[in-house]
Amino acid sequence: MAIRVARTHGPLGAEIEGVEVARPLEAETLAAIGKAWLEHLVLVFRGQSLDDAGLVAFSRRFGRLEKAPVAEKAVGVVHVPRLPEVTVVSNVVEGGLPLGSLGDGELSWHSDMTYLATPPPASILYGIEVPPDGADTWFNNMYLAYEKLPAALKERIKGLRSNHTSSYTSAGTLRQGYENVTDVTRAPGTMHPLVIEHPGTHRKALYLGRRQHGYIEGLSLAESEALLDELWAHATRDEFAFAHKWRQGDVVMWDNRCVMHRRDAFDPSVRRILHRTQLLSLEIH
Ligand code: OGA
Numbered sequence: 001m002a003i004r005v006a007r008t009h010g011p012l013g014a015e016i017e018g019v020e021v022a023r024p025l026e027a028e029t030l031a032a033i034g035k036a037w038l039e040h041l042v043l044v045f046r047g048q049s050l051d052d053a054g055l056v057a058f059s060r061r062f063g064r065l066e067k068a069p070v071a072e073k074a075v076g077v078v079h080v081p082r083l084p085e086v087t088v089v090s091n092v093v094e095g096g097l098p099l100g101s102l103g104d105g106e107l108s109w110h111s112d113m114t115y116l117a118t119p120p121p122a123s124i125l126y127g128i129e130v131p132p133d134g135a136d137t138w139f140n141n142m143y144l145a146y147e148k149l150p151a152a153l154k155e156r157i158k159g160l161r162s163n164h165t166s167s168y169t170s171a172g173t174l175r176q177g178y179e180n181v182t183d184v185t186r187a188p189g190t191m192h193p194l195v196i197e198h199p200g201t202h203r204k205a206l207y208l209g210r211r212q213h214g215y216i217e218g219l220s221l222a223e224s225e226a227l228l229d230e231l232w233a234h235a236t237r238d239e240f241a242f243a244h245k246w247r248q249g250d251v252v253m254w255d256n257r258c259v260m261h262r263r264d265a266f267d268p269s270v271r272r273i274l275h276r277t278q279l280l281s282l283e284i285h
C-alpha cells in the first residue's frame with residue numbers, strides 16, 4: 001500500500017491517504033505511518049469503516065492499550081461492553097442512560113489522562129456519528145509553544161513540575177469517586193515536568209496537561225496561578241493550533257506528549273458518538 005501524506009494548513013496535522021485501517025497493515029505501511037506521526041503529530045484517516053474489535057486491532061499495531069478512564073459521576077459506563085479499552089465519547093442518552101461521557105459542552109484544552117504517572121503517549125478517536133458541522137476538535141503543537149516561549153520564561157520554568165489533577169474531566173465535571181478540590185496544592189494527581197523531552201524526536205515540548213486545579217510545586221499559590229496563567233495564555237494561542245472538522249468515518253490519532261486538544265460546544269439536539277482508544281505504551285516510537 002503506497003501511502004500519501006497531505007499536511008493540513010495549520011502548524012501540525014496531516015491527512016493520510018491510501019490506507020484502510022481495518023485491513024492488516026504491512027510493516028512498511030506501519031513504518032510510514034509512524035514516521036508521518038512523528039513529523040505531523042496528528043494524523044487523520046478519512047472514510048474508514050471499523051467496528052470496535054477493528055479499532056482495538058488497529059490501535060494495537062502501535063502498542064499496548066490503556067483502559068478507558070473513570071468518567072463523570074452521572075455516567076455509569078464509559079467503555080463498550082467487553083472492551084474496557086474502548087472509551088465512548090457521546091452526548092446521546094438512550095432510555096435515560098448516557099451512551100458515553102463528555103456530553104455536548106466545551107472541553108477545555110488538555111492532554112488525555114496525564115494525571116497518571118505514566119500517561120497514554122497517544123490516543124485514537126473514531127467518528128461514528130458526527131454532526132454535519134460544529135463540535136470541532138482542536139489540536140495544538142506543544143513543541144512550537146515551547147520554542148516560541150520568551151527566553152526568560154524558558155529559564156524560569158526549567159526544572160519545575162506541576163500537578164495534573166485527576167478529579168475532573170475535560171468537561172469540568174467531577175469524576176466518579178472523587179471529591180471537589182478546595183486546595184489545589186493538595187489535589188490528587190501526578191506531578192510532571194513543565195517541559196518534557198519527546199523520546200521519539202528528542203525535541204522539547206511544553207507539558208501542561210490541564211489548567212483546572214493545576215499547581216506548580218514549590219511556589220506560593222499566587223505565584224503558581226500567575227505562572228500557569230502566563231504559560232496557558234501562551235500555549236493556547238491560535239497560531240499553534242488547528243481545528244479538525246469531523247466527518248463520519250474519520251480516524252484521528254494524536255501524540256499525547258506534544259499535543260493538547262479541546263472541543264467546541266455543540267447543539268445538544270444533535271447526536272455525536274465517537275469511540276476512543278488510548279495507548280499504554282507506544283511501541284513504534
Ligand atoms: C477525547 C476528547 C474530544 C472530542 O476523546 O479525549 O477530548 O472531540 N474528545 O470529543
Ligand code: MN
Binds near residue numbers: 110111170261
Ligand atoms: Mn481528550
